[in-house]
Amino acid sequence: MIPKVELALNAAGRMVPAMVNGRPQIPYIGVGKYQPRARKAASPVRTAASYPENGDKRIADLETALRKCGLRDGMVISSHHHLRDGDSVALMALQTAARMGVKDLMWFPSASFPSQKDAISLMESGTIHHIEGSMNGPLGDYCTQGKMRGMGVLRSHGGRWQAIQDGEVHIDVAVVAAPTADSFGNADGTHGKSACGLLGFALADSIYADQVIVVTDNLVPFPCIPSQIQGNNVDFVVQVDSIGDPTRIVSGTTQITRSPDRLRIAEFVARFLREAGIMRNGFSFQAGSGGIALAFVEYLKNMMLEGGVKARFVRGGSTKYLVELLEKGLTDYILDGQTFDLDAVRSLAKDPRHVATSPFTSYNYHGKGNFASMVDAVVLGATEVDVKFNGNVVTHSDGRLLHGIGGWQNCLAAGCTILAVPSFRDRIPAIVDEVTTLTGPGELIDVVVTERGIAINPSRQDLLDAVKGSRLPIRPIQDIKAEVERICGGKPAKPTLSERPVAVVKWVDGTVLDTVWQVS
């Protein structure tokens, strides 16, 4: 279905398509090398004369709104994923488009989730042409099976902002699920029965899209305060009974790992930060919401208490563990990108030190700097890491695309980037000769922490020196890899990949870092 594609070799040694979904591409040329030379994209100038004087932009239903937006074949429709696996609005919009008989849409979610797997039938029926955005689970699998008519384009959170801002993706209609909104379109995520915390992933959509629809199940009188989405960018407001399933929007409980191996990894990471001198007064860090990351925060908290150390800020994805740091006075601020549990939502709603950020402030590489490079240490996961410290987060060793990039690529800009990974999963080694899909260049990955030891990138002599003489199990990455292969009975089996690209991984600057190939 996808015509034969011309490939080019990029600076990471990867073959990448020269053209993706009809747009010429720039192959990755190295970290910090690409120099953009254009002005930003911009939405159309509107006039208040075209909008209701009393500010009431409510409209009967989503179909009427989409019709008024002029939705038609081939357009780009966007959605955000702050409601995560509980979101109802993105599918609601796409299914409405299907009922309207609209075809060949490009769906541009900030991320898609397993609960949205019905999008597959919309691809089969022709309503959706293809998806550009993270595809977690079944949609990614569908893509690697070669069934999508267009190519998947995987971008980081910052890369998505960059692509919109730089005009690489023009959004025709943005559909913004809003836990709270007023009739003018001011919208927020901290209140309402479907509260999800932030709405930052929809911010670029609201600023740059031609048309913006806010869909809410909690309409409040103007003004909706606070509001992360400004009504001055919104065309229509649609009230619905429910924007999602609250039990799957935020988990309510986020669990620390109980696996002894993973606890060991978490403890190593915390000890590494302490021994390397990174954990000091005024420092900053970011960790994700996985079981290891949460355990790491707990270990670090205790070390901070012991050492009398206070952070200047911590970055979310926030959970009750970060909130506890804030409330115990162990950090001045949480700079948050998304909220993962109800404690974090409550904290964001009430504590001015728990600050909403956006991919613009946090991650956009095509701004005048961003917050990510000012974070002292970041703790991330990976599906694979190779002996050159290259990381993969999107595919498994069998080549299947099962995860999005999230903020992972953007976070690599931190002062010290740590991948905290079990050395194998289901008897498949995570440390490999060469990652299946390159998602992050090894030159930006400083430390790999496994339950069997800690490998420091040889380019970071400063870190090697800093922990010299400590009792941490510092080992060459090849050593750890060899040990793991002995345990697992060898290297992972090479996946059977076709020569047909089905998706690309963009680097933070919009260049093409790698290709995901059809799994045959």
Place this chain on the structure above:
Amino acid sequence: MIPKVELALNAAGRMVPAMVNGRPQIPYIGVGKYQPRARKAASPVRTAASYPENGDKRIADLETALRKCGLRDGMVISSHHHLRDGDSVALMALQTAARMGVKDLMWFPSASFPSQKDAISLMESGTIHHIEGSMNGPLGDYCTQGKMRGMGVLRSHGGRWQAIQDGEVHIDVAVVAAPTADSFGNADGTHGKSACGLLGFALADSIYADQVIVVTDNLVPFPCIPSQIQGNNVDFVVQVDSIGDPTRIVSGTTQITRSPDRLRIAEFVARFLREAGIMRNGFSFQAGSGGIALAFVEYLKNMMLEGGVKARFVRGGSTKYLVELLEKGLTDYILDGQTFDLDAVRSLAKDPRHVATSPFTSYNYHGKGNFASMVDAVVLGATEVDVKFNGNVVTHSDGRLLHGIGGWQNCLAAGCTILAVPSFRDRIPAIVDEVTTLTGPGELIDVVVTERGIAINPSRQDLLDAVKGSRLPIRPIQDIKAEVERICGGKPAKPTLSERPVAVVKWVDGTVLDTVWQVS
């Protein structure tokens, strides 16, 4: 110095220049008639690779910063006026440019003040070519004397955003005075020895300018929280000893008028809102910071207490009188555009119900609506109002340009627009046959309140009906005018104006509403 200019008759019957400072103009065609058909302007795409990884954008001094920004002859340099008559930064930047030998700058302040009158010598010496922006006092006077090399362009706060957003004014270098900032350029006005409250007037500059310099006298460690200016839009941060004279930044005390006539006006306005049924639960209003407006707020407060009425929101410019409403529970929110006294600064800094807005949310006519049209009633001043209810706020009857527009034009969009004006000042009637300079079309001005009676625009039959039977002194505007002329001994003397335009008044949509003529 200004070449002979071709004039056109606009829809308000005013002769306006077809070309202003080399740019073709659209004459005003009526309220809500002009349909823009372009995309917004946009700043250049940058890359984080060009900015310090640790986020530290500090640079030695303003001259180095201006040099790095590539400041050169003919460029546009902008500043904001949240420090009002106490600002030191705008002149500091312009005088630095003079020392650098730069010529023919267009200075684009959000407003200029008497303390900046030294800009006159920079116009004489050639550093400044002309000013586009409100010119309060001596600079406006200089303009009407015909001494400026280019034409003055007067815009409302919303019109300034519109002009920047629509690409009518391209800012090369924005200089943002910041009472608090971090080294990344995040900046805020609520804290620091020079705290001025908001920084919203600089927001468009920070987003759209090619280069942005933040100048602060209170550097805090990253992150500066809260921050109204985002460091991701900032190129350089300059530390100085002082950005201004705090005693003239905010007054500390804002005085209610003691004049019995003016108190009477204030009371009439408050009673009008009550009798017309506008003062009801959930209503909203805006009033300025003048003596009459403050007295009006006091009268209204007492009527609200008596009537058990609570507002949904009040709009600032904020003062201690609005803060009192908030703290007494008489309004849910203050939606603030600028802070006029120290009580208001303190309230904005600590009370989440006291909300910072910007000209984008409040006033930009070329957005998808704005807050101004959602306000139930607004109380404004004027230098003149004529029998067709047209208003003038920029010139006096002698033709001299002495005031800026501020948010005045934007506020006319409110549900009920009230001009509260003494019927004469210094024996010069304020109600005239035809305003000297048309700043607001009469069709948007609903009520004129003087100490001698209240005139309702005949087009607002609903308001005439609403107050029928009340004890308010409702009178035809011609009656009040005739009485005032008897007292003052006739109409105001006609100014002696030349046929040479020296400035234009833009309407909120960027079209040209009227011309200010050289006073001969």
